[in-house]
Amino acid sequence: MKVLVIGQGGREHALVWKLARSESVSEVFCIPGNAGIAADATCVDLDIGDIPALVSFAKDTSIDLTVVGPEAPLVDGLVDAFQSDDLSAFGPTAEAAALEGSKAFAKEIMRRGNVPTADYAVFETVADARHFLDDREDQAWVVKADGLAAGKGVLMCRNRDEALVAVEEILVQSAFGDAGRKVVIEQTLVGQEASILALVEGNTILTLEASQDHKRAGDGDTGPNTGGMGAYSPTPLITPELMAEIEERILIPTVHTMKLAGTPFSGLLYAGLMITKQGPKVLEYNVRFGDPEAQPVLMRLKSDFGKLLKAAADGHLSDFGPLEWDPRPSVCIVMASDGYPGSYEKGHEIRGLADANSLDDVHVFHAGTTSENGRIVTDGGRVLGITALGDELAAAKQRAYEAVKCIRWEGAWCRKDISDKARQS
Ligand code: AMP
Ligand code: GLY
Numbered sequence: 001m002k003v004l005v006i007g008q009g010g011r012e013h014a015l016v017w018k019l020a021r022s023e024s025v026s027e028v029f030c031i032p033g034n035a036g037i038a039a040d041a042t043c044v045d046l047d048i049g050d051i052p053a054l055v056s057f058a059k060d061t062s063i064d065l066t067v068v069g070p071e072a073p074l075v076d077g078l079v080d081a082f083q084s085d086d087l088s089a090f091g092p093t094a095e096a097a098a099l100e101g102s103k104a105f106a107k108e109i110m111r112r113g114n115v116p117t118a119d120y121a122v123f124e125t126v127a128d129a130r131h132f133l134d135d136r137e138d139q140a141w142v143v144k145a146d147g148l149a150a151g152k153g154v155l156m157c158r159n160r161d162e163a164l165v166a167v168e169e170i171l172v173q174s175a176f177g178d179a180g181r182k183v184v185i186e187q188t189l190v191g192q193e194a195s196i197l198a199l200v201e202g203n204t205i206l207t208l209e210a211s212q213d214h215k216r217a218g219d220g221d222t223g224p225n226t227g228g229m230g231a232y233s234p235t236p237l238i239t240p241e242l243m244a245e246i247e248e249r250i251l252i253p254t255v256h257t258m259k260l261a262g263t264p265f266s267g268l269l270y271a272g273l274m275i276t277k278q279g280p281k282v283l284e285y286n287v288r289f290g291d292p293e294a295q296p297v298l299m300r301l302k303s304d305f306g307k308l309l310k311a312a313a314d315g316h317l318s319d320f321g322p323l324e325w326d327p328r329p330s331v332c333i334v335m336a337s338d339g340y341p342g343s344y345e346k347g348h349e350i351r352g353l354a355d356a357n358s359l360d361d362v363h364v365f366h367a368g369t370t371s372e373n374g375r376i377v378t379d380g381g382r383v384l385g386i387t388a389l390g391d392e393l394a395a396a397k398q399r400a401y402e403a404v405k406c407i408r409w410e411g412a413w414c415r416k417d418i419s420d421k422a423r424q425s
Pocket of ligand 1: 118142144151154170187188189192193215272283284
């Protein structure tokens with residue numbers, strides 16, 4: 001089977017790497033890819049926003065399965081376009097991708113399906129939002145732009161005044177452009193976060209092993225929010241009993257309600273959860289693999305990934321048996337450019353990649369890299385995801401940091417405490 005992966009980050013490198021190692025897969029292409037992906041796939045330089053060009057490429061190259069990494073092309077209808085040309089593509093239609101593309105839509109689905117989440121309200125005017133806030137106790141709120149905002153549209157507010165400033169920033173100053181035509185105001189939830197990824201098709205839900213991301217830039221969850229500075233899997237936070245509860249109270253009703261709404265979901269459903277004292281509650285849905293969660297989770301998957309995604313794309317996921325996992329835990333540490341998540345330089349030469357990759361049970365996934373005159377240089381904020389397996393979580397962590405030490409470029413940094421949260425669960 002010839003497979004095409006769309007995207008260029010660490011998640012896409014993990015997808016490509018796993019697909020290239022699947023028995024069912026003979027060849028992997030990636031649009032546009034990066035310097036690390038080029039070692040596992042043929043990279044093709046096309047614009048991922050140009051859906052007709054992607055359809056033509058898939059047809060001309062006789063691609064058997066297309067796997068979409070990021071959310072934007074899904075929300076823009078890539079899967080719809082592929083399907084109407086009889087091309088097999090893994091991921092939701094544009095209507096179902098609204099689960100990530102519109103936070104108001106996601107909240108409405110949760111409300112209808114009785115899925116536990118923070119209490120909320122949706123507004124299109126500052127006056128209505130002010131009324132709502134004035135009628136309630138002064139408390140901490142989370143204010144969110146409705147649409148896609150590259151992970152930046154969520155503003156944590158300590159009180160009513162901050163919430164009003166956030167509402168104005170989104171609705172009046174258009175800080176997130178069209179994504180901010182509506183705002184969701186919701187209660188602040190307290191607890192530990194976990195990422196639950198599940199393959200969904202029809203009534204079939206195959207839940208992957210749980211993982212935990214580290215969104216803040218600084219050790220001990222301090223500093224600004226980022227795309228994710230590291231992740232590990234499995235997490236002791238999600239016991240088998242809790243996973244059963246999550247499936248029963250969150251995943252099944254979500255999939256069921258999407259069907260009732262006339263927007264059946266197919267693809268990867270990512271539930272970002274807060275594990276509160278009252279049980280698990282949904283913070284957000286994503287409609288694609290998490291980044292960096294995909295790196296440690298896929299490092300542990302033993303089932304044929306190509307076959308699995310093809311079954312989901314073609315409507316027979318229910319034929320697929322239970323997933324097989326490497327029981328060993330894995331840890332992924334993101335190495336980033338100086339300045340990230342703010343502005344940063346690109347083009348610094350990266351050394352030591354081969355040394356890191358030569359360590360047992362280590363794989364270096366590239367997130368923001370490119371080739372320049374035969375050298376591999378930085379090309380993004382999050383640059384690499386160093387991922388390692390170990391017999392115990394502590395051994396996986398130690399191995400991953402050993403690999404990090406092999407790698408150097410000007411201004412490289414990472415968090416030093418990835419996976420330590422496991423000890424707090
Ligand atoms: P979202 O894109 O909705 O997941 O929000 C990004 C991050 O903001 C989450 O991973 C949480 O850390 C935080 N967050 C979002 N909603 C809430 C909430 N209701 N209570 C507490 N933290 C939240
Ligand atoms: N790691 C968070 C995300 O992929 O959205």
